[in-house]
Amino acid sequence: MKDPLKDKLTSAFDGIQIQPADRNQISITANKESILSVLSLLKSNGYNHLALISCVDWIEEKRFELVYILSAYMEKDKHFTDMEKTNIILKTSIYREKPQFISAIPIFENAEPYEREIHELYGIHFEGHPRLTPLFLEREYKTPPFRKDFDTRKYVSDVFDPIPFVGKKADKR
Amino acid sequence: MQMIEMILSPLLALIIGIFFLGLSRKIMARIQWRYGPPITQPVIDVIRLFSQKSVSHGKLFNLGIIFSLAGSLVLVLFLPLAQICPLSGSGGMLVILYMMLLAPLGIALSGGESANPNTSIGISRKFILALGYEVPLLLILLALMTHYKTISIVHIVSIQQNTGWAFVSLPLLLSGIAYVLILPAILGIRPFEVVQASQEISSGPMAEYGGPFLALATIQHALSLFIGIALFVNLFLGGAGNLLIFFLKMLVVFVLVLFVNAALPRLRIEQAVKYLWRWPTLLAFIGMIIVLIVRR
């Protein structure tokens, strides 16, 4: 990562931590209030592609960790620059009780399906998202199924196992 | 005598058509280094399909497929199979030209009733393809009619029996080549398999057919294979004196067409029409002009 960008980030935001995570990967941890401004600053400094938004459930620390993965588009007729090889992993934490967060759609429009998926699987409500309707799941779940306190075995034994077999097979069992 | 011929001719056409279907599956399998199904596989399929029940989508859905099959069967009556030609006195090539459109029309009526989007795409492709090959076909038939000074297909065959095949007589050579070029389109096989493209539009007009409807559609397909090749054999390869030679000529043409089918991928519909309206039409047009000049 370019040093001027590091200076810009540390000078503009309080409590931001920047460390190299792996080869060609940089991990940035920011406060949840400043995440949109960090995203727009990174975008204006060349990291113009939002690859993924993911979420981690830290149940013991009572927080969700949202992970934004950013990279840079390669310009045509050029070799890879250092910046284009680099991925940025931007992390932030939010409270686990009644989780709410701001939508990143004003900055990256392709955040829409990722936020919809996270809302469906983790139950995080994104303010400013136009349609937080179900994307993948067919059934309705009381706890969103990707949370750590969702007991899949209990759910399966409660919902799918009581369904009876049909016909002769049912008489045998 | 004519009554016997009336029964015999469609029966022969059915047997030869179904045999060709089985043969095509076997030969395609051997070309692709597979063992292939038994040669009676289409018969087994048709027996199985007739014993199944299928949903119907309305009256026109039932009638259209019968209409299409009937059109093909009537068309067979106008084609001379060696010496057998029950309706030789009437019609001629103009009737054949009109009747060739009946089969697609029936399938279109029937498929349109089912309101399946794949079916509508298939039907529109079928008519666009028909539009593509009808133009060169018309020019070729005009050249033939002008050269032999008759519209009766029986006369054309009998003249060729005396003077040699039209395909090797010099003024009609270009028309013959044009006919060879459009033959895969008339038979609806690759590279012009756009109508029943099962990988893109799930077998097109056949998408809603099941059970007896699919059996009738299979028989109609067999008949259309027979008609396309028999027309070529009659018009350009001089027909035949007896049934065996006629069958052998058809077999040679069919196997050659199958090799084309095995070797080439499917064209898109606009590529197909572009091709059909360029090279075959050009050749047919030049062929017709040559015929007109020679005749004068």
Next chain:
Amino acid sequence: MDRNQLIKWLKAPAKMGHKYSLHAVYFCTGCGIIEVPPSITARWDAERFGVLPVATPRQANLFLITGYVSVKTLRAIIRTYEQMPEPKYSVGFGSCPINGGMYWDSYNTIKHLDKYIPIDGWIAGCMPRPEAIFVAVTHLWTLIDKDMADGYKRYRDHYQAYRANQEHALGKLEWPPLFSNETKS
């Protein structure tokens, strides 16, 4: 074709037709679909058994469910099965449709497929080799010979129970019942 075969053909042509002309609709639910292309192309050639992949369920009479079944695909599977004309045979391929396989505690995967549609035969394994498809086909032939491949009859007889199970898993179904209420049980 030997003499026994000929006698069978003359006695029950429809049954022999169903036996030797299995047009299959492959439902690509999971990893099992990887095994299907080699089995229908030059390496193993399913067409010599009369098994031919077709594009639409209306033309098919063999339904091969290859791989795990999520709740969302179950909806499509039921619709496909109900569209096939009778008699129809269904085969579950791989251990996932049998009892869940490695998805036995998944929140969104159906464990026993035969609770929702009748299955005539199973191919166990994770994944079964393509030869297993042919073993299954020859087994299906003997089942059809003995009139034991009666999944479609079971579906008709126990339709209310099957429909109740489907509604239990999927919530309300948006298509009308295939059979009306007067069929037994």
